[in-house]
Amino acid sequence: MVAGSISTGIARADDVDDLIAQMETVSREAGELNDQVLTLEDDIVRTQEDVDRSKGEVEDAVRKAQEAQALQKEQQAVVNRIAGARYRGAVIDPITNAISAENPQNAIDRAAYMGVLARQASEAYSSLDESTRAAAEAHSKAAASRAAQVLKLSDLEKKRRDLDVEKGKLDERINQIKAQVDGLDEGARRRWIERYHPVEGVNIEGLFGSESGLSAVKAAMSKQGSPYGWxxxxxxxxxxxxxxxxxxxxxxxxIPRTSQAQMAGGTHVEKSDLQPGDIVGFYPGATHVGMYIGNGQVVHASDYGIPVQVVPLDSMPYYGASRY
Structure with a gap:
């Protein structure tokens, strides 16, 4: 464990460079874990929104299924009444109707009644078939919605467990870094703070760039001296x-919250085309970002114990840049 090799008051010059290198390694690991934690937190928020939305979808599907089932029962009742009428002999064939009629008008009336009853039966059977199909589809959708919600809830709980694990790892790394930095003597601490060669007294007046970019630069520069916090x-x-x-x-x-997401978003910019306000990624995998302010300089929040500062663009391994 790197922290185990650190002691308070380290002053030997030949040890300081190794110490700084070890601390940088642990710090970058903490930065990567920090991004993972933030990404998981964002995933949890989105998944919770999906769960809440799916809950409403399930309730709506269940309501429609209940309505379809009620309609099915209504149509079944109509079919049952018509079937009962046919069973009691209300429906007879045309020849029997004509022979048994008391007079021609009676035969016509009975024939008309039979026609109406036949149409009603046809419509009732058709409605029953449609309502039965609708009820089946509604119940199927409700069941599918319930199953989808169960999966989303399960995914949400897994992400929350993963988040707890990653937070534990991050806390361990943070404690290592804090112990290392807090254990440095004055000279080593100065080397730590100045390892990116900070530039003092930077004037951003008269910079050329987009209104959005210059506004972002002005905001970021106003936070010079602010402390770092994962x-x-x-x-x-x-x-x-x-x-x-x-x-x-x-x-x-x-804009996206994490360094890697910030590099993946926006519009890719070549290093030779950088303008104030462009976000620049550093180190393999874009584990660190800063904002280009012009004149080959970036403002960034670098590490624990180091305030927000302006440093040369080439003070860190360049990865890429995005414009928002």
């Missing part, structure tokens, strides 16, 4: 992607 997106504490998220949020624009 999973934080302002207004006073930030992680790397949280600073980007907050800066664009100030102009009413919503």
């Amino acid at each position: 999973g934080a997106a302002g207004p006073d504490i930030f992680d790397c992607s949280g600073l980007m998220f907050w800066a664009f949020q100030q102009q009413g624009k919503s």
Whole structure:
């Protein structure tokens, strides 16, 4: 465990570089875990919304199934009445009707009645068939909706368990980093804070770029000196992607929350075409991001114990850039 090799008051110069390298490794692992936790939290929110929506769909499907079943019972009652009438001899063939009629008008009336009853029977059987089919379909949909909701609930609970596990891992990494940084002597701490070669007194007046980009730069730059915090997106504490998220949020624009999602979204920009406000990814897999402010510089929230600062673009391994 890296933290186990750290002692308070380390002062030997030849050990500091190794120490910083070890701390950077653990810190990047913490950053990756932080992104995983944030992604899981977003997945849980979306899944919970799906569960809530599916609950309404299930209730609607059950209601329609009950309505279809009630209609089926009504049509069955009509069919039963007509069947009863036929059984009692109300329906007779035309020849028997003519012979047994008391007079021609009586025969006509009875024939008309038989025609009406026949049409009613046909319509009743057709309605029963339709209502039976509708009831079956409604019940099938209700059952499918219930099954889908059960699956979503199961997926939600699994994601919550996974989140607890990842949070535990993240807390372990965070504690390692805090112990390491807090155990540094003054010289080593300064090396840690200045390892990206921060630039002081940067003037952003007169920068060329889009209104949206310049607005984001102004917001991000206003947070110079703010402390770092895993999973934080302002207004006073930030992680790397949280600073980007907050800066664009100030102009009413919503961008993805995590560093990798920020790199996957927006419009890809070549390094040679960077403009103020572009989000730049660093390290393999885009495990860190900062905002390009022009003149070959980025503002970023880098790590625990290091305030939001401006550093050279090439102070970290370049990954790519996105424009929002």
